[in-house]
Amino acid sequence: MPVRTTLHHRHLLGIEDLSPEELNLILDEAARYKAVVGRNESLDSLRGATVVNLFFENSTRTRMSFEMAAKRLGAYVVNFDVATSSFRKGETLLDSVQTIAALGADYVVMRHNNSGAAKFIAPHFDACVINAGDGEHEHPTQALLDAFTIKEALGRVEGLGVSIVGDILHSRVARSLIWCLTKLGARVTVVGPTTLCPAGLGALGVRVSNDLDEGIAGADVVYLLRIQLERQRVGRFPSLGEYRRMYGLDDQRLRAASDDVLVMHPGPVNRGVEITDEIMGRTSSLVVRQVENGVPVRMAVLALLDRHGGAA
């Protein structure tokens, strides 16, 4: 066990704010929780605490995962599905947040469709704020569970070559993953058409490729992002068929890339677009493992945040 058992942070707003040591602390703690949960031991580090899931944007998976994690640590969980309720009724985010703050909560897990939303609300809560996805900015717990899954499968993150394929520009998963993996010492390549994967991304410390075969050659991990059909504006690329031909992963291209490559996907998968059925059939176990690992990783985050102080 590490000597330090809390993060010096009250909030988890983004991976960009964390040091490699802090990332490793979370991953180590998550490994401990995964083992404990497997033995069905009872845990109570959050007993008596209230966790509010504040989702301004729908997300069944992430919300359920946080709910499981909180309950396993003994917390009460209250779900606010703002997107589907009449809660907001045109009031400003700040007004909504002040109402919820007045109700009292120890942890607020927030998803919002505006980048920076978690950072914006954090100063207005006494509670710990956990960013469960803000616009196109960050989704830190997704990156943590992905790093955890890679480490579990390959024994390390440092020195690995990871290629992230798809709509990098609009993806909060990609941003958090880039920060997380580069901080942990992986070499990251991002792959996609210029409209979704612009050259400027190089400023984040990654290699940019607009060619799938070149971009995944020799990779240890290929991480496919969901093409967000619902978010694509007209004209970002000509058609899904064109995307599939140029950036869809199939067996042949995967074999050409490397002999022994791990394929990951944050789900939900568009079968037949970013990934073929055959590869999905072979790799689905890992995609399921990502979901499974979400619970101990989120338990670790909840348990490690410093409720009584710490920098943002």
Added chain:
Amino acid sequence: MSERTTLIRGGHVVDPSGSVDAKLDVLVREGRIIEVAPKIDKDRAQRIIKAKGLIVAPAFIDLHTHLREPGGESSETIATGARAAAMGGFARIFCMPNTSPVCDSPVAVKQVLDRAREACGVRVYPVASVSRGMSGEQLTDFGALLRDGAGAFSDDGLPVANAEVMRSALECTRDIGAVIFDHCEDLSLTGAGVMHEGEVALRLGLKGIPRVSETAIVLRDCALSLATGGRLHVCHVSNSESVEAVRHFKSRGAPVTAEVSPHHLLFTHERVGAYDTHAKMKPPLCEESDRQALIAALEDGTIDCIATDHAPHAPALKADTFDHAPFGIIGMETAFASLHTAFVMTGRWSLAFLIEKMTAAPARVMAREAGENPWGTLRVGAEADVVLLDVEQEYEMSLEHLGSRSRNCPWLGQRLRGRAVCTMVGGRVIHVEADRIAGVAATA
């Protein structure tokens, strides 16, 4: 108008319109400047304004402000906007037509003028829209609007998208000698963008506004100006390619002028930092190389003048996520102070250069530098629009220095040097800091 004679005594006069930069007294009678000379006899005046230790300059002219009335009174009114102008040292301000309803009719123009007359005394020039309702389709009645007091024409934030409509607008306004103020932006390229497309936007996950969104329209409209001879004034130039476009068409003889705002001269997209909504404006803050290009363009005359794009938004509107918060910051109270601190204090510009870009230069853009009622000058015979500037005392920019109803000012809390301590319009004192100028009250 005051019948009294006022002597502004003991100050240092900086009047770039006549290359004046010396210790001189200024005598004002019946609202006009009647003498500028060393040591004018104080018995000739009923009122003395002691200007010792202060700079005496023509009061400033701002070609680009938003006063929000009618329709946006929770953010600003003509009265509070005029107060902000007076506190910033401005005597003449142009206000954009993107109000609700849009300023597109003689009635609307007259309403702005009526409300301005009830305000503190700053001269307000309503900019009427180019197209009805700023819809980009049917042109407004330029002649009638001009006759009833419109100062210029602009569809500001909803720029005319259709090139043929813009061409017609330039031809029609050329015939009556009016200027089109052009906010250059291709809204299809801007899309849902909220800040400059670049490294900072990528890191923050914010949608970028590509630089070509501005430059494409600068190029198109300068070309239309060259083709038609219509007077085009390019608003708030923000990037180096747009500067090049203006430079090219000026060299070809197009009747084009351009302005730059203090924030584009001072800040870059790095200023957005951690989603600071006081760094959200259109056009967006660009990169350091753009900022340097803008400074150089102002210095070599490619960009003619400084204009603030004073854009008030009520505090609750700016206290939101970056995506939701509206575009714009206020700027009249801080224009001189921020630029004086950054460019004059550091020795890059002379004081006369900065004052010129806020007085004689905008007067030239509006072709009002000469004639019976010249703007932006302390020449004998001109209307007595005078500002007294304290350029010595450093102070912390705080709410007490704001006249605006809004507070969306990125300079709050910063140490600045340079401030209007007294503003006179047509011989009437409309703003005065009582503790600095003894015995002079602003006329109600």
